[in-house]
Amino acid sequence: MSDLPLRSQLAVALGRTAAKMSRLAGKGDGSVIGGRIGLRLDPELLTRLAKDRKLVLVSATNGKTTTTRLITSAMTPLGEVATNAFGANMPTGHVSALASAPDARYGVLECDEKYVPMVLAETGANIVALMNLSRDQMDRAAEIWLLAGKWRKALEASPQSHVIANCDDPLVTWGASTAKSVTWVAAGQHWREDSWCCPECGGPLDRRDTEEDSDWRCRQCHFARPRPDWSLRGDHVVDPHGRAIPLDAVQLPGRANRSNAAIALAVVAQFGVPPEQALPLLAQVKSVAGRYTTVEYQGRSIRLLLSKNPAGWLEAFDVLAPAPGPVALSINAQGPDGRDTSWLWDVDYRILRGRPVWVTGERRIDLAARLEAAEVSFTVVDDIEQAVMAVPPGHLDVIANYTAFQDIRTRYGRVV
Structure with a gap:
């Protein structure tokens, strides 16, 4: 680092400070703000x-x-x-x-x-x-x-x-x-x-x-x-x-x-x-930024699966617990997710037939319409907690897209 120009060293130092402040404020790991400040000072x-x-x-x-x-x-x-x-x-x-x-x-x-x-x-x-x-x-x-x-x-x-x-x-x-x-x-x-x-x-x-x-x-x-x-x-x-x-x-x-x-x-x-x-x-890698993590909560073992597009949903379905294991689905449409949820119609949800399914997230009605068309029985809930507590003690798979996944991680414990 010492062989960097002085301007670059200053950019790195200020970026690290901004990242640390972001972490202390509970705004994430600070990677984005730290890098943004560094690049602003030294493109x-x-x-x-x-x-x-x-x-x-x-x-x-x-x-x-x-x-x-x-x-x-x-x-x-x-x-x-x-x-x-x-x-x-x-x-x-x-x-x-x-x-x-x-x-x-x-x-x-x-x-x-x-x-x-x-x-x-x-x-x-x-x-x-x-x-x-x-x-x-x-x-x-x-x-x-x-x-x-x-x-x-x-x-x-x-x-x-x-x-x-x-x-x-x-x-x-x-x-x-x-x-x-x-x-x-x-x-x-x-x-x-x-x-x-x-x-x-x-x-x-x-x-x-x-x-x-x-x-x-x-x-x-x-x-x-x-x-x-x-x-x-x-x-x-x-x-x-x-x-x-x-x-x-x-x-x-x-x-x-x-x-x-x-x-x-x-x-x-x-x-x-x-x-x-x-x-x-x-083999030492068992979870990645919360993906595939199992969280224990009030007698439930909640496994978190990230899925943000049709190809990703196909892979999430591949690792679900055997039927009739319950599953909760959560969909948002914020900036990091993409505002357009029409891609939900490209996913074949028929594999979920015969399972207890709960639907939540900001765009739960969009997802509910898609599941109804696929003839999948489901229950719409306003909050993921309602889905979790509706499941008898045991295993629950949760599939969520990006911001919904992060919200759920934060609520039930952020695990690397």
């Missing part, structure tokens, strides 16, 4: 803080916070790792993360999809991990084909960066295909409603799925799934040498987290951390 602060570090950028519509945590854990044998562990995934959060670990030679930064070009240009990141693209907050973010196009341009202009990309997602493959160096990971694609057409020519994509593998290719042009270097096959990852690596040690539930673990193993292998060393470290 080149991110570039200066990234200099001489080995950085990983992690981006996706879903799973980037979890995968960032997994990669960070697996890289600990290399030394201190700077990271934005709580999801502040724009340049302000990146500045705070790097400033808080001035001596860390490594950094793993979760990056919002639309900020990848800017952050890549300013940091020259060594590794860029790209996992999935699907519709999310369409009133705020760009159309996902436009995002993939921006990734292409950014990676073409960054030949120093090595890309780890999920080749099972056609949009991610297209976005990563201009990179000079790519490791392809067959990490799976469970939500496919945003990728039935070829991003190269607009033609239809033909898909083939077997128990061992999946494939896709355009019916009208050359665009096709690359040959993977790493492959997720059920509960195992097959590495570039053909070794099948079991993932049963991974504590985070569901197929989405097996996909996240496969990406994490491919990333850390680039730094010389082999799977047998990385897996016990992945």
Whole structure:
């Protein structure tokens, strides 16, 4: 830090002070305000803080916070790792993360999809991990084909960066295909409603799925799934040498987290951390910023699941307790959530039939209308506490989108 220009040192110091005051005032972890002040005082602060570090950028519509945590854990044998562990995934959060670990030679930064070009240009990141693209907050973010196009341009202009990309997602493959160096990971694609057409020519994509593998290719042009270097096959990852690596040690539930673990193993292998060393470290991650946390409250075991778009709801359904286990759903539509809730109609809620379902949140009526159309029985309540206390002592799954999730975390205990 001492080799930073005086202006940059002042920006870091004032940013840290602002972040500390924010935490003391109970306004969050201070990452955003600290980084905002730092960048206001020195617009080149991110570039200066990234200099001489080995950085990983992690981006996706879903799973980037979890995968960032997994990669960070697996890289600990290399030394201190700077990271934005709580999801502040724009340049302000990146500045705070790097400033808080001035001596860390490594950094793993979760990056919002639309900020990848800017952050890549300013940091020259060594590794860029790209996992999935699907519709999310369409009133705020760009159309996902436009995002993939921006990734292409950014990676073409960054030949120093090595890309780890999920080749099972056609949009991610297209976005990563201009990179000079790519490791392809067959990490799976469970939500496919945003990728039935070829991003190269607009033609239809033909898909083939077997128990061992999946494939896709355009019916009208050359665009096709690359040959993977790493492959997720059920509960195992097959590495570039053909070794099948079991993932049963991974504590985070569901197929989405097996996909996240496969990406994490491919990333850390680039730094010389082999799977047998990385897996016990992945197993140490049991909760990520409250996701998958179980909170004990008045005889109820409340498990918190974050789901903010159609693809995310599909993955949340995958880890629900077996039917007829109860579930509470909470939907808001504040700025961080996206104001438009029409995406609720893209989710197939029929899987909830036969369960006790409670609906709450600011936009509970919107969600209730969707559940009624899906012929799912439900009870609307004004507050999550009413849902919790209506459930007999035992297990309750709670699925909520971003601000609703944070409200529930705050009420029942914020757990890392």
